[in-house]
Amino acid sequence: MANSTGLVRSILKGTLSTTKRFRISPLDRRFPLAAQYISKRFYSPEPVRRFYGDVTVVPIQTASRGSPGTWGVNLDKRALRTPSKKLFEVDNEAVALAVANEWAVQRDIVMLNTMHMTALANTAIDNPFNKTKFSICNEMLSFLPLDTILYRSEENERLWELQRELWDPNLQWFQKAFQVKLPIVAGAITPPHIPDESLAVLRKELMSYRFDALLGLQFAAEALKSLILTMGVLKMHLSTEQGLRLSRLELDFQTQHWGNVEWSHDLENYDTMSRFSCGMMFFSLNTFAPFRYIEKVDPETTLAFEKKSTSHHK
Amino acid sequence: MSLGQERGLHLLRALYRELRPSVLEPNKHVYQTPAWKYIVKTCRECPPSEPSPETISPALRVGEYYVSALRGTREYLRIHTVYKGKGERSPKDLAEILGFYMPDDPTPDPRKKNHKTNRDDSITNTPNS
Numbered sequence: 001m002a003n004s005t006g007l008v009r010s011i012l013k014g015t016l017s018t019t020k021r022f023r024i025s026p027l028d029r030r031f032p033l034a035a036q037y038i039s040k041r042f043y044s045p046e047p048v049r050r051f052y053g054d055v056t057v058v059p060i061q062t063a064s065r066g067s068p069g070t071w072g073v074n075l076d077k078r079a080l081r082t083p084s085k086k087l088f089e090v091d092n093e094a095v096a097l098a099v100a101n102e103w104a105v106q107r108d109i110v111m112l113n114t115m116h117m118t119a120l121a122n123t124a125i126d127n128p129f130n131k132t133k134f135s136i137c138n139e140m141l142s143f144l145p146l147d148t149i150l151y152r153s154e155e156n157e158r159l160w161e162l163q164r165e166l167w168d169p170n171l172q173w174f175q176k177a178f179q180v181k182l183p184i185v186a187g188a189i190t191p192p193h194i195p196d197e198s199l200a201v202l203r204k205e206l207m208s209y210r211f212d213a214l215l216g217l218q219f220a221a222e223a224l225k226s227l228i229l230t231m232g233v234l235k236m237h238l239s240t241e242q243g244l245r246l247s248r249l250e251l252d253f254q255t256q257h258w259g260n261v262e263w264s265h266d267l268e269n270y271d272t273m274s275r276f277s278c279g280m281m282f283f284s285l286n287t288f289a290p291f292r293y294i295e296k297v298d299p300e301t302t303l304a305f306e307k308k309s310t311s312h313h314k
Numbered sequence: 315m316s317l318g319q320e321r322g323l324h325l326l327r328a329l330y331r332e333l334r335p336s337v338l339e340p341n342k343h344v345y346q347t348p349a350w351k352y353i354v355k356t357c358r359e360c361p362p363s364e365p366s367p368e369t370i371s372p373a374l375r376v377g378e379y380y381v382s383a384l385r386g387t388r389e390y391l392r393i394h395t396v397y398k399g400k401g402e403r404s405p406k407d408l409a410e411i412l413g414f415y416m417p418d419d420p421t422p423d424p425r426k427k428n429h430k431t432n433r434d435d436s437i438t439n440t441p442n443s
Binding site (some may be wrong): 028056057093094097098100104105111114116117128236239240241265266267270271272273274275276277278280281284285288289290291 | 333334335336337338348349352356359360370372373375376378379380382383385387390391393396397409434
């Protein structure tokens with residue numbers, strides 16, 4: 001604990017003081033107590049206040065042949081660490097910059113629940129549940145029968161038409177693009193049965209991505225509650241806003257009829273928007289060439305190396 | 315100006331608007347931040363020229379995701395700040411509403427033999443008595 005960062009220290013300090021106050025019995029006359037130590041309930045730890053000034057991105061390892069180089073984030077002069085106290089180190093400068101911006105934007109109180117890029121990067125570094133690519137793929141595919149688009153509501157005729165008009169084209173695109181069959185259900189409790197061949201095709205597609213990218217894709221799909229819409233945005237069949245709007249079809253239908261509550265519906269909408277966008281951004285930064293380091297292989301050097309190795313064997 | 319260039323310019327303006335709140339120093343500008351310099355460097359390396367409106371370069375795609383993420387977070391915090399609860403009343407405020415006094419030194423150390431307390435056990439010691 002002596003080597004903890006100021007963040008962890010402040011949280012532990014709050015927790016320890018909570019425990020200390022709770023242990024005192026109000027009925028014991030040897031310890032006359034004020035009501036403030038009995039009636040105050042400590043539901044959550046003290047909010048973390050901004051304890052740093054500058055946020056900078058620093059290179060940890062420089063890029064060289066065969067190595068992308070790594071970047072870290074400094075809060076003042078202290079290096080940012082993950083919840084498992086590992087050094088925050090990513091091989092992607094864009095991810096480091098996005099994380100640094102999240103910390104820089106914080107004002108008086110550090111709102112950790114809005115720092116999705118930081119959370120994703122920490123999860124990729126720590127991997128607290130020891131997940132693998134295969135386990136993440138299985139989790140995403142086990143959620144596929146519960147996809148939003150596969151469930152139709154037949155109570156309301158207008159909603160039924162809307163779902164058919166807006167969701168069916170995307171479902172047909174998905175089935176055509178990946179050569180899979182996904183049945184829909186209406187008003188049923190049991191989820192639809194997806195053929196094993198379809199699951200195998202989708203598993204092969206998902207396993208082609210990196211582990212870090214899959215974490216981002218899973219985060220985005222969970223935010224949208226639909227793998228089909230997430231893949232639609234990924235393959236550029238849909239824009240981000242279209243994907244978000246389609247995932248909220250039933251909710252928007254109900255709020256248009258019964259009214260919109262800003263502190264519930266709009267809050268959820270923007271939370272979903274930020275989560276989905278951060279997930280897709282994390283996926284893209286760990287997949288596509290301008291951001292993810294892909295070593296350029298020089299054909300002449302490769303040929304020369306192969307000639308040299310064969311001549312050595314002779 | 316091609317469609318891709320127009321879209322890229324629109325995206326740059328949106329990124330500038332969203333990145334402005336991250337600059338807290340009064341003398342510093344968004345153009346001086348490492349994030350903006352990286353965005354400009356990426357735009358120069360990956361010019362957003364597209365053969366058709368359907369295809370989109372990875373740089374543009376990531377830029378649009380980032381604008382959406384920043385906007386979503388900003389709006390979420392705005393609504394949260396407006397509607398968040400003030401939290402529980404402190405026991406002192408509650409006691410004042412009910413008309414009771416709070417003791418001054420509520421947790422004396424029982425290990426000290428000569429510990430003194432300012433606590434008044436009289437239950438009738440209220441402001442109105």
